[in-house]
Amino acid sequence: MLVQRAAAESAFLADVNALRAQVRPILDAPPEAADSASSIALLQTVLSAEIACVLRYTGISVSPDGLQNGWIGKEFQEQANDERRHMVLAAERIAQLGGTPDFSTDRLKSREVIGAGGFARCVAENLEAEQSVIAHYHELIGYFEPRDAQSCAILRDIIRDEEDHTNDMQDLLVSYAG
Secondary structure, three states, X not given: OHHHXXXXXXXXXXXXXXXXXXXXXXXXXXXXXXXXXXXXHHHHHHHHHHHHHHHHHHHHHOOHHXXXXXXXXXXXXXXXXXXXXXXXXXXXXXXXXXXXXXOOOOOOOOOOOOOOOHHHHHHHHHHHXXXXXXXXXXXXXXXXXXXXXXXXXHHHHHHHHHHHHHHHHHHHHHHXXX
16 A cells, blocks of 8 residues: 555646646647647647656666666567657657647656655555556547547557556566566
8 A cells, every 4th residue: 555655646646737728728629629730739748758768767777776677678679669659659649730749748747766755665656557558548538539640640659558557567576576
């Protein structure tokens, strides 16, 4: 229970939830209010979430846990590579819609990889953040479905990987605890 409570307080989850809150007005607007600027803003939250994941998972892969336990390092590097691919997909789509992808990490609070609570807490935080990302991407699919089939297809592709990541993290928590 301590790990679950700690995860609820993580900067990583706070970043994901802040991204979701930032675009809530767009998602709640009437369909006729949709425009390319709104689509770009929504896709920018995808890009930002994926950047946070790339940074975090790469950091975990070379953390003491990742370096001492090769399977941990390998697992998180694979996840970071998936997130990097997602980041590129989002950036490309933003550019296709006439926007400029923003790769800034200035507004991300979750630059710390493993803080107090250690590896199990970090994985629990990752799991909760991934679940929030999946929920956000489902909301975005609801927005894009009647408007933009290509963005919708990209998000569905990303969600498949994110769901695999949540399963992997649940397995890691069990393995690490055991």
